[in-house]
Amino acid sequence: MAIAVKLDDLLHERRMTLTELADRIGMALANLSILKTGKARAIRFSTLEAICEALSCQPGDLLRFEPEEVER
């Protein structure tokens, strides 16, 4: 997927673990893990809002468009 999830970097910058974030936003660790590893197919606005609020960041800090290399 060309959309990269930068949750790992954000957590590292804020010295926070995934478990702590899960506790803070009241989400299952398994679901957050899916997001972190880039296996999610979609993200709810409510989830995005909760993460941005907990990490004091913008959606753009969390998600980034990285065009995939086209093989010729």
Add this chain to the structure above:
Amino acid sequence: MSRPAPSSAALPIAYAALRVLIVLNWLSGAAILALLVVSPNEQWIMSAFKLSPSPEAARLIMGLRVIAVLGLAAIPVNYAALKRLLAIVQTVRAGDPFVAANASRLQAIAWALLALQLLSLVIGAIARAVSTPAHPLKLDAGFSINGWLAVLLTFLLARVFAEGTLMREDLAGTV
């Protein structure tokens, strides 16, 4: 991730009914086979149907034999459909019916129903061909609008399940 299905009597009843139908299907298969084994004895059939030896009677007996063979051919087709329906009921009981396997099961059931409708058409045609005014052969076979509607509906339902499976996968990947 799957929610438990709301408890309903329909599922256990459907499960039990399908199990019974599977057994009945095999039993009717055994009965038809027994009939075929006995039917070479023309004398026995003649007396059972109170027939007198004639070309019509011979035609009727031949027709009955062919119908019995076709009926026997329907048994594994019935089983294929019932077995898949049972598997679908089990996935509904487990709370996650929108899986790719169910879409292909419904597709297979639809083909089985189509085959059964075609068999029914052939059996009905044979019954009409060998029926005589003296010995009318009335079988519950032939064209059935309900049967063909069921075929169409099942093919449609298979598509619905294929779409539902995709939606289910999207939902499972949503955080």
